[in-house]
Amino acid sequence: MTLFRQIYALLFVLFLLIVASIAYVQFTETQSFLSKQMESDINNASHSLGLMLVPALEAGDDVATETLVNVLFEGGYYQQITLTWLVDGKQQVWTNDIRVTGVPQWFIDLNLFKPITKENVITSGWLQLAKLEITAHPGFGYHEMWRIISNIIIVFSILFLIAILFARVGLGMILKPLNSLSEHAQKIAKRQFGPDMPTPKTTELKELVRAFNSMSAQLKQVFSSLDEEVSALRKKNLVDHVSNLPNRQYMVSRINGWLSEPSSGALMLIKMDWLEDVHSQYGYQIRDETIKLLAEQLHQQLDEISPSVIARIAAYEFAVLIEESERDLLTRYLQCLIRTTNKEISKAGCKPNERFNIGIAERLGQMTVTDILAQADNALQRSRQDNKVFHWFENSQQQLFSREDWRVKLTEAINDKQFQFRWQPVMQLENTEVSQRELFCQLSIQDNMLHAGQFMPFVEMLSLGAMLDRCLIETVAKHNLFERNLEPIAINLTFQSISDQDFHVWLKQFLQNHSTPERVCFEIPEASVYSDLLSCEKICHIIRECGAKFGIDHFGRQFGSMTYLQNLRPSYVKLDQSFAFIEENQHNSELCRALVNVAKGLDIEVIVTGIQEQEQLARFSELRLDAYQGFIAPPEEIKLG
Incomplete structure (x- = not known):
């Protein structure tokens, strides 16, 4: 019971006690007064x-005697008059069957008034003429008592209603700070920190x-x-302090995560020997300033073409990871990279397109970190040998279909719901039970079973993400x-689904009509949160409102603040797979622990991903993790009925 109701009930009980006490006193006093009045009336009547x-x-x-008695008998509340003549003993009796009108019978049956009888001897001088006995009728008492009680009940009822109204309004005003305090406490419990509460007047x-x-x-x-600790640890361990770009350690871990997911794109290794010339001519301070300006220009110009990760992996070497891009976009990206770098080379007083080489390796099929780094390095060395600015690694593997072929085949597959599914269990750390299952889809085209990594890049490229997600959920x-x-x-969920308002409307209808929404989870990539926080907030509100759950995938991958967790309040976060590949050392352990503390501090479950072996899992044993996922528990085929 709320405090308001408790106080309200207490005031209600106190009011009833007071009313009952007043009513009891009024009732007894009225009863006594009416009894005395009837007794006085019968005394006067007997004497008269x-x-x-x-x-x-x-x-x-x-x-004459009978006439006189009848006049008195008919004019008052008398039940019986008995006249006994003392001369001859003759007795006359007058009886009144008067009924009390306007008074319920149950009230009369309470016997509130006892019969009052008055005897009187009529004399004439010393001679006794007759004995007169008058019995009062209680109807007068009942009638007056009922009238008084009815009026009291009406008055008390009106006062009671007025008191309730004033008590409700008054208590609402008095307890308003407590209600605000309760709401504030609930927000604090949910780790939502708003502005301070105004100080109330109540002491x-x-x-x-x-x-x-x-x-x-x-x-x-x-x-x-x-x-701030997470940001500081990232800057300390994963950022190059000269260029403010990610370092080699971050790039290698990011490539690991990239290759373990369905994606496309390319890796570029860049050798900038002209920076060594700047160092020899102007010193390390000018060189460092040039590197910083170059990094700023690369980010500013290249991010407009395609999202990418630019890292400084050695003194004069850079690496660029471009995810989910086709060949035409990669070509535009490469041209912008060359153009931007040549501008900085010219500003430094060096010759453009000299002592500057790029090696490009595209991701095709299943590849490891060693494979793609070796291909990119091979292309870089070939570029240096041929004295060319860039060189593409020649890969004999060809794309399955052209872009238009992909559009036709993917559209047909979505419309005909031709997808097959696997799911991978997420295991709890405490009891090794399954906490959830992540769904993966496959597509059969021309007798070829394609995994998500082969067709998902084209789904995003062709803006078919919302159609695909809707198809998968319905299937x-x-x-x-x-x-x-x-x-x-x-x-x-794909990037397009998260930002598509029509998909939001459809998803809300689907979840509202679903019998078990609590068994549905949706995962939102952290990159979507940073690129379109407003859309993420809208779709997360819909999911939570309908009783389903959602989590943040690739948690900790992006360089940015974690404050979005307070706004979105996900049920869980999945640590980015790159953390499973980062070499074990104290600094990386501190960063991972800080990320876990941020999530656990907001009462969010933490799941580590990319776990392949028990040795990897053992590295996370000291952290307060809830579950793990990876090929240590591989995906399982699902047979559709």
Whole structure:
């Protein structure tokens, strides 16, 4: 029961006690007053009737006697009058069957008034003429008592309603700071830190509100400190301090994660020997400043063409990772890279297109980090040998289809729901039970079974993401995969679905009509959060409102603040696979621990991904992780019914 209702109930009980006490006192006083009034009335009637009857009794006139008694009997509340003549013992009795009108019978049956009888001897001088006995009728008492009680009930009812109204309004105003305090406490429990509460006028609540404001500010500072710690550790361990670009360690881990996911793109290795000339002519300070300006220009110019990761992996070597791009876009990217670099070369007083080489290796099929680094390095060396600015690594593997072929085949597959599924269990660390299953899709085209890594880049490129996600969700629901196991099924959403308002409307309708929305999970890549936070907030609100869950995939991959977690409040986060490949050392362990602390501080489950062996899992044993995922528990085929 809420505090408002408790106080309200207490005031209600106190009011009833007061009313009951007043009613009891009023009732007893009224009953006593009416009894005395009836007794006084019967005394007066007995005395008056006795005086009037003396002449008739002396004369022995029965008719006159009866007339006088009838006049009195019919004019008052008398139940019975008995006149006994003492001369001859003759007795006359008058009885009144008066019914009490306007008073319920149950009230009369309470017997609130006892019969009152008055005896009187009528005398004439010393001579006793007759004995007169009058019994009062209680109807007068009941009638008056019922009238008074009815009026009291009406008055008290009106006062009660007025008191309830004033109590409700008054308590609402008095307890308003407590309600605000309760809402503020709930937000703090959810790690949502808003502005401070205004200080109320109530003395007892002032200190409490100030304490809550102080606690909220301190907790907010704690999470801000954790966020700053993550940023500081990233900058310390994964960022080159001269160029402010990611370093070699980050790039290698990022390539590992990139190759383990369905994607496309290319890796470029860049050798900039002209920077060595700048160093020899102007010193290391000018060289470092030139590197910083070059990094800024590369980010500014190249990000407009395609999102990429640019890293400084050695003194005069850079690496560029371009994800999910086709050959035409890679060509444009390469041209912009050469043009931007030549501008900086000219500013430094060196000759363009000299002592500057690029090796490009495209991702085709299944590749390892060693494979793609070797191909990119081979292309770089070939570029240096041929004295050319760039060289593409010649790969004998060809694309399966052209861009238009992909559009036709993917559209047909989506419309005909030709996808097949596998799912991979996410295992809990405490008891090794399955906490959820992540869904993967495959596509059969021309007797070739294609995994997501082969067709998903073209899905994103051709803006078919929303259609694909809708198709997959409908197919999963059609085959009752959500009901097949008790564990939730996690479905990865594409970038297009997250920003598509029509998909938001459809997803809301689907979840509202679904029988078990609690078994549906959606995973949103962290890159989408940084690129379109508003759309992420909208779709996350829909998912949460409909009873489903969602998580953040690739958590910790992007360089940025973690404050978005407070706005989105996901059920879980999946650490980026790159953390499973980072070499074990103290600095990396500190970074991973800081990321986990940020999420756990917001009461968010943390799942580590990319776990291939027990040795990898053992490195995370000291962290407060909840579950793990990887080929240590490989994906399982799903047979559709």
